[in-house]
Amino acid sequence: MGVVSISMPDELEERIDEFGEDHGYTGRSEIVREAVRNLLNEFEDKRLEDRDLMAIVTVLFDFETTSVEEKMMHLRHDHEELVVSNFHSHVGNHYCMELFVLEGQLEEISTFVGKIRATKDTVSVDYSVHPVDDISLLS
Template identity: 70%
Template sequence: MTVASVSMPQELLDRIDEFADEHGYTGRSEVLREGARNLLGEFEDKQLEDRQLIGVITVLFDFETTNAEQRMMNLRHEYEGLVKSNFHNHVGDHQCMELFVLEGSLEEISAFVGKVRATKGTTTVDYSVTPVDASDAVV
């Protein structure tokens, strides 16, 4: 197996080690491999391809120590055709929550989520996607 060197904050590495111990992984490499497989597979659902989707993305970030808030605003403008709604809220003493509602293709939503995840200072990024035509079904 090929070895890859990855830089990360000590706090994150400690959390990975603790997670590995608590969940029976053989070590941090196994945790990172599984995490990478899950991340890469998130948008590979063949049932979502070639369909119009609605996506809801929730982002938490520390507004005191990063420029993540400015980056979220820039992404909102960069993807103005994709972003249908945006909500910003303060959470706790120094956290912000940004909620985006998107409408577009799997490829477009995936690109947006990737840029949000790559933003330095985000603490969590959570999302869900639903095909627009799923709401057309009458039960």
């Protein structure tokens, strides 16, 4: 088994240690391996392949980090064929929320979400994906 070294803020390291203790993990490596497996498998759902999908992506960031807002603007323009709608809102005293509505294929949505997750200084990135042809089944 290979060894991978990673750097992370002390706060995140402490959260990983607490999580491991609370959930019975034997160490940080076990937690990180599981997280990586989950991330890699996240967009490999065979039920979603080759279907038109709708996705909602929500990004939370500190409003003082203008680099995040600028990155969101560039992503919106770079993926204008995927982004159906975009909404920006202030949340509390220090945060902004960026909401994207996407319509496209799994690979395109995965790439978009990956670019957002790779953006430094985001507080959180959440999303949901649903096949467009299943929407009529919800009513």
